[in-house]
C-alpha cells in the first residue's frame with residue numbers, strides 16, 4: 001500500500017516534469033516558426049510575389065519555411081534529445097527532425113481534439129533510424145489562429161530514463177518496504193513485550209521477597225491505567241490485608257498469653273507461699289477460694305475465646321433463619337429486669353407495635369444483646385436507667401441499647417471493640433472480649449455496630465442488621 005503510493009507519486013512527478021518540458025519546447029517551436037514566417041513573408045517573399053496570401057495552411061511557401069527552420073535547428077533540438085515534427089491542420093507531416101524511421105500522420109481522434117484547441121499528451125513507441133524501438137512521451141500541440149487550427153507541433157522525448165528510474169524504484173520498494181516493515185514489527189514487539197513484562201517482572205520479584213516474616217514489601221504501581229497497574233494495585237492491597245491480618249493475630253496471641261499468664265502467676269504465687277510451711281485449715285480454704293475465682297476467670301476466658309474463634313472460622317457454614325426480634329427480647333426481659341432491679345437500676349424495654357422479622361443466627365444475636373446489656377448494667381451506677389428499643393428502619397433491623405452510666409472518653413470509642421481492651425477507669429473484672437464478640441457477630445450478619453458516648457453522660461450502642469441476606 002505504502003509502496004504503491006510512493007511509486008505512483010514518483011511516476012506522476014516524473015511525467016509532469018516531462019510534460020512541462022515538452023509544453024515549453026512546443027511553445028518555443030511554434031513561436032520560432034511564426035517569427036520566421038513573418039520574416040520570410042515580409043522581407044523575402046512579398047516583394048517578389050505580392051499575390052501570396054499571408055496564410056499558413058496549405059501554402060507551399062510556409063511549408064518550405066518550416067522545413068528550412070526545423071532543418072536549421074535540428075542539431076540544437078537533438079542536443080536536447082527532443083524530436084520535433086510539424087504537421088498541417090489535417091495531420092500530414094510538413095517537417096521533422098530526421099530521427100524517426102517511419103514518421104506517421106496524426107490520427108483522426110487526436111485531430112478532433114486539436115481542432116478544439118486541446119493539447120494531446122500520449123505515450124508512444126517509435127522505431128528510430130537506428131532501428132531501435134523506443135518509448136516516447138509525446139505532446140501534440142495545436143497552433144490556433146483566429147480560432148482555427150493552422151498547423152500542429154509535435155514534440156517527443158524518450159522515456160528511457162524515466163522508465164528505468166521507475167523500475168529501479170519499484171525494485172527498491174519491493175525489497176525495502178517489507179524489510180523495513182519486518183524490522184519495525186520485530187522492534188515494536190520487542191519494545192512492547194519489554195514494556196508489558198517489566199512491571200510483571202517487578203511484581204514477581206516483589207512476590208518472591210514477601211514471606212510471613214517480611215510483609216513490608218510493595219510493588220511499584222505503573223503510571224499507566226491498564227490491567228497491569230490494576231494487578232499491581234490489587235496485589236499491594238492484598239498484601240496490606242494480609243499484613244493487617246497477621247499483625248492482628250500476633251497482637252491477639254500476645255494479649256492472650258498475657259491474659260492467661262496473670263491468673264496462673266497469681267495462683268502459683270499463692271500456692272508456693274502456702275506450701276512454705278504448715279498452715280491452718282482456714283488459710284488453705286482462703287487460698288483455695290481465691291484460686292477458684294482465678295480458675296473461673298480462666299475458664300470464662302477460654303470459653304469466650306472459643307466463641308470468638310467459632311464465629312470467625314465458620315462464617316460460610318452459618319444458617320440464617322427468619323426470626324422475630326420480639327421473641328428474643330421476650331426470653332431476655334424477665335431475667336434482665338430482675339438483674340437490673342437487684343442493682344437498683346431501671347431497665348425499660350420498648351417493644352415496637354409490629355413484629356421485627358429478620359434473617360439472623362438467633363443464638364448469636366441473643367448473645368450479642370446479652371453482652372451489651374451486661375455492659376450497660378456493669379457500667380451504670382445505682383438509680384441509673386437502661387433503655388432498649390428495636391424496630392425496622394430502611395430495610396434494616398435496628399437495636400438500640402442506651403444507658404445513663406459512666407460512659408467513656410469520646411476518643412477511646414474506636415478502641416472498645418478491640419480484643420482485651422478495657423477502659424482504665426472502669427471495672428477491670430471483665431475480660432475485654434464482650435464488644436469484640438458483638439462486632440464479630442454483627443460482621444457475619446453484614447451489619448454495623450455504632451457506639452456513642454461521652455464521659456459521665458451514658459453510653460449508646462446501635463446495631464443495624466440487613467433484613468435479608
Ligand SMILES: Nc1ncnc2c1ncn2[C@@H]1O[C@H](COP(=O)(O)OP(=O)(O)OP(=O)(O)O)[C@@H](O)[C@H]1O
Pocket residue numbers: 371375376379403405406407408416417421422423424426427429430431432433434435436458459
Ligand atoms: N455501656 C458502657 N458504658 C461505659 N463503658 C462501656 C460500656 N460498654 C463497654 N464499655 C467500655 O468498653 C470496654 C470493653 O467492653 P467489653 O464488653 O469488650 O469488655 P468488658 O465488658 O470489660 O469485659 P467482658 O465483656 O469481656 O467481660 C469496657 O471495659 C468498658 O470500658
Ligand SMILES: [Mg+2]
Pocket residue numbers: 371374375430433434435
Ligand atoms: Mg462486656
